[in-house]
Amino acid sequence: MSAPVAQAAIAPAAPAPVPAAAAPGPRPGMLVWEPAEGAARRGTVVLLPGRGESPAVYQRFGRRLAADGYGVHVLALGPEPAPAEVAAAFAAVAGQAPAPVVLAGSDTGALRALAAAREAGARPDGLVLAALPLTDDTPPPGDWEEELAARTSCPAHRGVLTADPAFGRGRFADRVPDALLAPALNPAAAEAAAPVAAGPLPVLVLHGAADPVAPPQAVREFAAGLPAAVLVLVEDGRHDVLNDATHRSVAAQLVQWLERLRGGPDLPRLLTVEEPAR
Template sequence: MSFSWDEPEGLAARGTLIVLAGRGEHGGVYERFGRRLAFDAYRVRALGDPAADPAVLDEAAKLLADESLPGPKVLVGSDTGARYAVELAAEPASGADALILAGLPTGPWTAGSWEAEIEARTGCPTHQGRLAGDPAFRRGALDGTPDLSDLPWDRVRVPVLALHGRDDSVSPLAAARAAYAGSPAHLVEFTGGRHDVLNDALHRTAAATVVLFLERLRLSPELPLIAEGLA
């Protein structure tokens, strides 16, 4: 099942984001993110967890090839969805114009309890409540070792924005930095941020960082600076 959020009536769409959810999630988990980006006139299509349903990747490929959706087209991946997004973008003529990766997983992790999992995922009380009351969300999905095959950075030819929480216990920052070494990614670290960066307590800052990246991308794949001097 996919979820959609479109630009407000009367505004021209500025691009399309295709979200690949992480372990245990579904596209509806990204409603807040989708609505915020749609308010800025970006269309958002949020898909499920490719690790649980490989058909999600076929759906993403169809959206990338859909000429009715405005460009630039950007793949957004959270948790293992980030790894799948890299692999999809590395395919010849994938149709992706850029990548946004959040909470890239780097190794095994075990929660031990639902309370520990939700605390590791997000520090946002609103999102914690959303997950706790969501019957479609799969608890315990973060436990274990995800597929950690080498990422094909050498075949990624598009701009990459990486978002990662400094307090991410599921995917520690030091390991994430190592995973991005030698990649084209620009890594943005969020102070106090946990694993679900797009749905964490700093979700507004994360969304603003994404919008700035998208606005630069619209000008050129070289991402020219459009604002300087912000402390």
């Protein structure tokens, strides 16, 4: 199941902030990281975890983006929130958060973010879709060591997952719900997408090039069908792409995309990197 999908008809700078501490948000279990007091707020990321994950596994990610001026709200909505529940939780944050406000997700959280924007009226300024599981025929890891290897090559993140009492081991054996997977793989779903005022919804797709849980070819095809997508493939990256060994580089790519989004939904280019021919 890897057919392509089209986009759903969906003052002087403050000093560099110090990473903020995590604090529970208004919804039970949600964790929030904000830039340091007095620092400029440049935007907001609302994130849905994936299979097995709790908000706590995103502490490093939240601190990193907060250090660059972006607030991070990691939602805790239970294992199978409906699109309308995701949309309502996003709206509750977006109504009082600095713009641009993007809806992000990892693994099935990415599919739920997509469904909330397509089907439930969520109105983010952009989507960040990480580790999209766009196939339903990949065998799950056999034991905990195999799951760790599939998720990340980062020793620190492996330690976080192992020590987290709220982490659900073996959840990759859970089948991706057809209600999430089928619409993502159906190009005709674009006709049901909610447009944004200035055009197609900007989308950043982040994926590990060596992801054994969600093979990247389906993700390439998915991104190619989106009219306003940027695809970032991480060399030798595993499934937990936001928390893998290259987490700093991935966070930097995300911040660069967010900075472009601040310029408008057409994502004006800010940097051109050229390597002279040798």
